[in-house]
Amino acid sequence: MTETIVIAEIAKGTIHATTSELVTAAQALGGSPIVIVPCTDASVADAAASIQGASKVIAAKSDVFNHYDAAGWASAIDAIAPAGTILTSATPQSKDLAARIAARRNISVVQDVVAIDGNQLTSPVYSGKAMQTVALDGPAVISVRANVFDAAPSGGSCDVAVVDTTGNMATAVQEFMARASQRLDVAEANIIISGGRGMGSPDNFVHLEAIADTIGAAVGASRAAVDTWEAIPHSMQVGQTGKTVNPNLYIAVGISGAIQHLAGMRSSKYIVAINKDADAPIFQHADYGIVATWEEALPVLQTTLAGMMA
Amino acid sequence: MVNIIVLVKQVPDTNAKIVVSGDRVDLSAVKKVMSPYDEFAVEVALQHREATGGEVTALTLGGAGADKVLKDAKAIGVDHIVRIDSDGDHDSNSLQTAIASVLSELGAEVVYCGKSAADTGAGSTGPGLAERMGWASVSNVTAVAFDGGITVVAPSEGGDARISVPIPAVISCDKGNMKVRKPNVKGIMQAKKAKVDVKSVAIQPSSVAIVAHTMPPAKPAGKSYEGGAAAAEVARLLRDEANVI
Numbered sequence: 001m002t003e004t005i006v007i008a009e010i011a012k013g014t015i016h017a018t019t020s021e022l023v024t025a026a027q028a029l030g031g032s033p034i035v036i037v038p039c040t041d042a043s044v045a046d047a048a049a050s051i052q053g054a055s056k057v058i059a060a061k062s063d064v065f066n067h068y069d070a071a072g073w074a075s076a077i078d079a080i081a082p083a084g085t086i087l088t089s090a091t092p093q094s095k096d097l098a099a100r101i102a103a104r105r106n107i108s109v110v111q112d113v114v115a116i117d118g119n120q121l122t123s124p125v126y127s128g129k130a131m132q133t134v135a136l137d138g139p140a141v142i143s144v145r146a147n148v149f150d151a152a153p154s155g156g157s158c159d160v161a162v163v164d165t166t167g168n169m170a171t172a173v174q175e176f177m178a179r180a181s182q183r184l185d186v187a188e189a190n191i192i193i194s195g196g197r198g199m200g201s202p203d204n205f206v207h208l209e210a211i212a213d214t215i216g217a218a219v220g221a222s223r224a225a226v227d228t229w230e231a232i233p234h235s236m237q238v239g240q241t242g243k244t245v246n247p248n249l250y251i252a253v254g255i256s257g258a259i260q261h262l263a264g265m266r267s268s269k270y271i272v273a274i275n276k277d278a279d280a281p282i283f284q285h286a287d288y289g290i291v292a293t294w295e296e297a298l299p300v301l302q303t304t305l306a307g308m309m310a
Numbered sequence: 311m312v313n314i315i316v317l318v319k320q321v322p323d324t325n326a327k328i329v330v331s332g333d334r335v336d337l338s339a340v341k342k343v344m345s346p347y348d349e350f351a352v353e354v355a356l357q358h359r360e361a362t363g364g365e366v367t368a369l370t371l372g373g374a375g376a377d378k379v380l381k382d383a384k385a386i387g388v389d390h391i392v393r394i395d396s397d398g399d400h401d402s403n404s405l406q407t408a409i410a411s412v413l414s415e416l417g418a419e420v421v422y423c424g425k426s427a428a429d430t431g432a433g434s435t436g437p438g439l440a441e442r443m444g445w446a447s448v449s450n451v452t453a454v455a456f457d458g459g460i461t462v463v464a465p466s467e468g469g470d471a472r473i474s475v476p477i478p479a480v481i482s483c484d485k486g487n488m489k490v491r492k493p494n495v496k497g498i499m500q501a502k503k504a505k506v507d508v509k510s511v512a513i514q515p516s517s518v519a520i521v522a523h524t525m526p527p528a529k530p531a532g533k534s535y536e537g538g539a540a541a542a543e544v545a546r547l548l549r550d551e552a553n554v555i
Contacts, residue, residue, distance in 0.1 A: 011467065068466070070437050070447045092425075092433070092465065096449040099402070099434035103441035108401040108518045111432040120521055125430055129328040130335050132430075133521045134401075140518060170446030172474045174461065179469040187465070191554070215555060234452075234485055240324050240428065241346050241485050249554040259325060266526075270552045272544060287552070288544045289534040296538025304545040308555065 002139055003084030004029050007077060008037040008048055009094060010065075011188070015047045020151035022087050023053045025144045027152070028116040029085060034058060036081055038065040038073065042162040052156035059160055064167040068093055074100035076167030083139065090143040090246075092187065102141035109141045110134060114148045114267070127240055127263030145246050147190075147269050183209070186238055189218030191249045192265075194238055196222035198254020198275060199294060202231035207298045208253060214305050220245070222255045239264035253294050257282030274298070312364035312477070315413060316355040317423035317435065318348045318383055320376040324428050333522035344379040347424025350483040353490045354454050355422045356387050361456035365389040367416060371409060373397045377506045385493035385501035392416070392507045401518035402434045408511045409435070410442040415509075418443075420460070421480040425450045436482035446479040452486030 004026040009016040015037065026033035032055035037045035045059030060080055064072040078101055086101060088094040090112050102109035114131075115122035121142060125132040179185065186192050193208050205219065212219045220238040238245055240260040250268035255261060257273070257280055265271070266285055273286035276293045283289040290297050322328065323341040330336065344352075355366045367390040368383035370376050380391035394412055413421065421440075426433035433449065440447030452470070453463040460475040463486070475481065493501070535544065549555040 067471070070440065070449065071445075074441060092450050095433055096437045096447075099432075099437040100441040100447070102402060102434070103406055103438035106403060106407075108403040108516070109432070109434045109438065110402075110518060111430070111434060124526065125523070126322065126328045126335070127324065127428065127431060128526060130330055131524045131526055133524070134518050135521050137517045137519070170476065170479075171448060173466075174472045174474055176466055176468075177463075177470045177472065185465075185468075188467075234487065237485075244431065249548065249552070263324070270548065270554050271532075272548070274541070283532075283534065285529060286534075287529075287532040288547060289532055290538070290540050290544060291534065291536050292538040292540070297541040298538075300538050301541035301545055304542040305555065308545065308549055 003082045004031050004033040005081050005084055005086045006033045006035045006054070007086060007088045007094070007097070008035055009089040009091065010038060010044070014044060016089070017151060018089050018146045019048060020051050020154070021146065021149040022089060022144055023051050023152040024149040025113070025116055026087050027053050033087070034082070036060050036077060038077060040065050045160050049158050049160050050154045050156050051152050052154065053152045054156065054158050056158055057160040059162045060165050061162055062165045062167060064169060067173055069169045069171050070096050070100050071170035072167040073097050074104050074167070076165045077101060078104050079167070080163050080165045085139045086141045088141070088143045090145045095143045098141045098143045107139050107141065109143070111143045113142050113144045124267065128266050129263070145267065147246055147248055183212060184218040186218045186220040186236065186245050187243050190247050191215055191217035192220045192238070192245055192247045193217050193251040193253065194220035194222065194255060195225055195253050196255030197224040197228055198256070199225065202229040204294070205232065207294065207302070211298065211302050211305060214302065214309055222258070222261050224258070252282050253298065255282055256280045257285065312358065312362050313417050313419045314355050314358055314364055314366045315416060315418040315421045316351050316366060316368050316383065316388065317421065318352065318368050318370050318379050319345045319427045320370065320372055320379045321345045321427055321429040330523050330525050335523045342375070342378065344382050345424050345427045345429070347426060347483060347485070349490045350485055350488050351422040351424050352383050352386055352388065353488055354481070354483050356491070357454065358420065358456055367392055369394070369409070369412065371396050371405065380506055381501040381504065384504045385497040386491060387497060390507065391504060392509060394509050394511050396513055399516070399520055400513055401516035402432070402438055404514045404516045406435060406438040406442055408513045410439055411511060412509055413439065413443060419478050423480065423482050425482045425484045433482065436480045440480035443478065446476050447481070448473055448475055448479070449482040450484045451481055452484050454481065
């Protein structure tokens with residue numbers, strides 16, 4: 001049997017919780033995975049040693065991992081990863097990395113996997129309007145959607161090997177431009193509250209922002225809102241031609257649920273819809289639907305959530 | 311004179327209803343269009359040509375029906391249109407190997423593509439081709455400037471990064487603030503007359519095979535409430551039932 005290898009997802013210099021989900025996904029393919037942690041400081045990798053089910057942790061130490069360069073990361077990881085099937089998270093950056101590592105090894109890549117059954121993998125296609133199941137014949141690189149597989153429990157203890165590696169950086173960062181807002185980006189957040197044209201005016205997004213700040217959410221928007229109001233930037237857009245998100249909780253406010261919007265958020269674990277139109281298509285996808293204007297519902301939501309957080 | 315290639319793909323109209331018949335999607339009744347992000351790639355390729363000189367070739371892979379997206383690209387202003395003749399499904403390894411061989415044959419120096427195709431949503435082709443060519447790549451770029459070299463803006467943790475990209479490279483394009491140009495009458499007339507350069511490439515067998523398409527599992531009916539006061543109950547359920555707060 002060939003190895004399964006998990007590439008740890010790193011966020012803000014630490015191992016992101018989705019790495020434990022990748023270990024579960026790797027176990028579904030068979031065996032106990034090796035977890036490779038791309039890092040500049042090997043101590044980052046220690047946290048992976050407690051993920052139950054990991055057979056071994058490799059701290060892949062290199063200056064290359066200081067910031068993302070597709071060519072540099074792929075070559076540095078390829079240099080130390082054994083042959084076998086490699087799993088990454090399905091964030092935009094990790095999907096990019098998955099594609100490059102696969103190409104480097106002349107094997108195929110399967111992106112956005114949401115189910116694993118033996119050698120069969122299922123991913124959404126046509127923006128989630130259908131599912132596609134493929135069968136693997138040999139090693140591959142697989143990116144796995146977050147919030148789909150259960151996280152492997154902690155409490156394990158496996159060895160951490162520190163391996164120095166190096167890669168060929170192809171691009172050079174001139175400058176980093178921090179986001180004007182301290183709030184999370186929709187692509188990074190586990191809770192998202194989004195507004196549509198039903199918000200009436202971009203000024204009313206402050207009510208969404210207040211709730212976002214209460215529960216640590218990102219603020220998103222529908223395409224209609226982005227196209228209508230210049231004050232709502234494209235970076236907030238969820239859906240086709242915007243960002244595809246997969247949070248634990250998605251709260252849609254004043255969003256009717258156009259097919260392009262559903263494409264970007266329908267796989268969210270829980271969906272709350274607030275809309276004054278009881279016939280809005282978004283309600284067919286909502287776990288909790290509230291037929292009300294945002295003016296009625298948001299103050300109540302804000303007050304209740306603030307009380308729960310206090 | 312830069313040899314610029316832009317990859318375009320024909321996909322079902324993103325507004326179309328997708329139907330599964332038997333164990334495969336049935337796209338026979340669906341209108342086909344250029345994948346939306348590819349439109350941004352075409353725009354950036356044309357801006358590159360305008361900034362530095364050079365020629366733009368639109369390249370696709372598909373059957374004769376895919377000539378339509380090449381003609382659309384021609385109408386907007388690309389110089390040449392090329393189709394790798396292929397029907398059927400290919401895994402990323404087979405597909406990229408075939409496209410990479412044509413990129414070499416065409417003498418490509420810079421390749422633009424959409425950040426992902428609207429059908430698979432994978433986004434693997436751009437970075438995969440770059441790796442096979444031994445080139446730099448940046449994905450999901452939202453702005454491109456030509457100031458001697460190529461400078462792009464792409465998302466980075468906590469914001470954006472401005473990145474210098476050496477040539478040769480593959481750059482995959484997001485929407486950003488890009489406005490795409492529309493074809494004019496002259497362009498449409500030229501596109502009608504334009505000949506597609508059809509290439510036959512031996513495509514290696516795939517090791518990843520499609521087993522089935524299915525409709526997404528139906529979501530069980532949710533709980534519905536009338537009136538804004540219900541938001542308090544929903545907030546409690548999010549904490550106590552869904553455990554997401």
